[in-house]
Amino acid sequence: MRNINILIVEDEAIVAKDLANRLKRFGYTVPAIASSGQEAINKSLEIRPDLVLMDIRLKGEMDGVEAAQEIHKYLDIPIIYLTAYADDNTLERAKITEPFGYLLKPFKERELQTNIEIALTKHKLEKQLKANQKWLTTLLKSISDGVIASDVKETVTFMNNVAEKLTGWKQEEAFGRNSSEIFNIADAETRKPLENPIKKVIENGAIVGLPIETILIAKNGAEIPIDDSAAPIKDDKDNITGAVLIFRDITEHKKAIEARQKQIEQEQLVAQLEELNQIKNEFLNLVSHELRSPLSNMKVMIQMLQLSPTPEEAQRYLELMESECDREMDLINDLLDLQRLQTSSFILLAPDALLLQQWLPWVIEPFQARVQEHQQTLQLHLPSNLPTLFSDSTCLERILVELLNNACKYTPAGGEILLTVSHNSSETPPATIITVSNSVEIPTAALPRIFDKFYRVPNADFWNQGGTGLGLTIVQKLVQQLQGSIQVESTNGWTRFTLKLTDLVFTSL
Numbered sequence: 001m002r003n004i005n006i007l008i009v010e011d012e013a014i015v016a017k018d019l020a021n022r023l024k025r026f027g028y029t030v031p032a033i034a035s036s037g038q039e040a041i042n043k044s045l046e047i048r049p050d051l052v053l054m055d056i057r058l059k060g061e062m063d064g065v066e067a068a069q070e071i072h073k074y075l076d077i078p079i080i081y082l083t084a085y086a087d088d089n090t091l092e093r094a095k096i097t098e099p100f101g102y103l104l105k106p107f108k109e110r111e112l113q114t115n116i117e118i119a120l121t122k123h124k125l126e127k128q129l130k131a132n133q134k135w136l137t138t139l140l141k142s143i144s145d146g147v148i149a150s151d152v153k154e155t156v157t158f159m160n161n162v163a164e165k166l167t168g169w170k171q172e173e174a175f176g177r178n179s180s181e182i183f184n185i186a187d188a189e190t191r192k193p194l195e196n197p198i199k200k201v202i203e204n205g206a207i208v209g210l211p212i213e214t215i216l217i218a219k220n221g222a223e224i225p226i227d228d229s230a231a232p233i234k235d236d237k238d239n240i241t242g243a244v245l246i247f248r249d250i251t252e253h254k255k256a257i258e259a260r261q262k263q264i265e266q267e268q269l270v271a272q273l274e275e276l277n278q279i280k281n282e283f284l285n286l287v288s289h290e291l292r293s294p295l296s297n298m299k300v301m302i303q304m305l306q307l308s309p310t311p312e313e314a315q316r317y318l319e320l321m322e323s324e325c326d327r328e329m330d331l332i333n334d335l336l337d338l339q340r341l342q343t344s345s346f347i348l349l350a351p352d353a354l355l356l357q358q359w360l361p362w363v364i365e366p367f368q369a370r371v372q373e374h375q376q377t378l379q380l381h382l383p384s385n386l387p388t389l390f391s392d393s394t395c396l397e398r399i400l401v402e403l404l405n406n407a408c409k410y411t412p413a414g415g416e417i418l419l420t421v422s423h424n425s426s427e428t429p430p431a432t433i434i435t436v437s438n439s440v441e442i443p444t445a446a447l448p449r450i451f452d453k454f455y456r457v458p459n460a461d462f463w464n465q466g467g468t469g470l471g472l473t474i475v476q477k478l479v480q481q482l483q484g485s486i487q488v489e490s491t492n493g494w495t496r497f498t499l500k501l502t503d504l505v506f507t508s509l
Helices: 015-027 037-047 064-074 088-096 109-142 160-168 197-204 249-303 313-344 357-373 394-410 444-449 471-481
Strands: 006-009 050-054 077-081 101-104 144-151 156-159 186-188 214-217 224-232 240-250 351-354 377-381 390-393 416-425 431-436 483-489 494-501
Touching: 006 015, 006 037, 015 109, 037 050, 037 064, 050 064, 050 109, 064 088, 077 249, 077 431, 144 160, 144 197, 156 160, 160 186, 160 240, 197 224, 197 240, 214 471, 224 249, 249 313, 351 394, 351 483, 357 377, 357 394, 394 416, 394 431, 394 471, 394 494, 444 483, 471 483
Parallel strands: 006 050, 050 077, 077 101, 377 416
Antiparallel strands: 144 156, 144 240, 186 214, 214 224, 224 240, 351 390, 416 431, 431 494, 483 494
C-alpha cells in the first residue's frame, strides 16, 4: 500500500484521536487534525492530503459542508463526511459538494476502511478520466477540421472552435440542440436539404460521408463548400452511444482544383497552338517546296517552248508540264480531302454490298502494268467463301489505292506486293481483314508517326520518293469513317498495313 495521507477534521479531540489511531492501524498516515472549518481549509492547502475525513457539525461560523466547498475551489481532493446527522436538509447540502462517501456515526472500522479505499480508487479513476477528457478536448480543439459530437438522440454534446466558426454557433448555444439544426447542409447545385449524416450513422451504425457537392449553411446564411465523414461512438459493449462528425471547409481546395484545371486547359491550349503552329510551319514548308516546285518546273518548260524547240522537244516539254500539273493537282486535292475529313465529324457514306472476289481484282487491275514496268510482282490472295461486305466502295477504293500506291512507290525492283483478304467470324461483330504487304522494311522508330500529316521517314534515301506526306493520314481518317481500324508493322524485311472492317451500321433518324 502506498503512503496515503488523510486529514481529519473533527472538533471533538477524543473522537479525533481515536479516529487517527484507527487510520494508523489501517496503514494510513495522519499528518494533521483540524478542529474548525477554516483550519481544515488552511491545513488542506498546506499539506495537500490524499483524502479528507470531514465532520459536518463543527464549532465556529463554518461547518464541514462549507469547508468542503472552499477546499474544492482550490484542490481536487476526495472528501468523506463523518456525521451523526442524516436529516434531509443536511444530506441535500452535502450532495452539492459531491462527496465520495457519507458515514453515519457510530461506524465500524471495516466500514470506514472500505469507504476510504473506494473513495481513493474512484477519485483516481475520475482523475484519469478528467485527464483523458482534457487531452481529447485539447486535441479536438487544436485540429484544423470542424468536430461535432452528439449523443444517441442526435443532441449536440461537443463542438470545437473550427466547428463554431464554420457553423456560426457557439458551443454553449448549440449544446442540447438537435445536430440537424446546427449542421445544416444542402446540395450545392440544387440547394435541396440533405439528410444529417449523424442521423444516418446512429441509424445504420456505420461510417458515412457526404456527396461531393455539399454546402454548409451557417447560422448567418453563409454557404460554405465542405467535405466530411461521420462515425458512430460506441461503448465497450459495442452499443452506439452517439456519433462524431468531422468536416472541413474545402473552399481553398476547390479553388486550387479550379486553378489547376484552368492551368491544364491553358497548357492544353498552348500545346494545341504549338501543334497548329507546327502544322502551319510544315504546311508552309510544303507549300514553299511542293507547290512551288512544279510551278517552277512548268515555268522553265514554258520558257523552253518559247525558244522554238523541235517538234519532238516541244512534245516532251508538254508531257513534262502535264505531269507537273497532275502533281500539283494531286497535292491540292489531298489538302482539300484532308481538310474535309478533319472539319467534319462524319462524311456522307453510301454503303454497297461488295463481293470482294469480283471487286478487288477490278481495283488492282490498273496497278498491274505499273508493277510490271518496275519489275515487281502484285499478288491477290482471296478465299473462295468470303461473305459480302457492306461498306462504302468509294472510301474503301481510295484507301486501297493509297496503300497500293505507297507499296509500288517504295518496293524495290524485283520486290513483291501482296494483297491478302480473310474473314474472322469468331469476332463480334464478324470482321473482314485486308492486308497490304510489300517487301521493304520501315525503321521501328518511324512506325508511331507513319500516319502523321506531312511525315516522311528521316535519314533514309530510299524513302525520299517525293509525295505530299498526306496519303496515309487520309487513309487513317477514311478508315475511321468506315468504323474500322488500321495498323502497321514492319519486320523481317516486310511492311504490312492491316485493315479491319465490319459491316457499316446506320441507325434510323
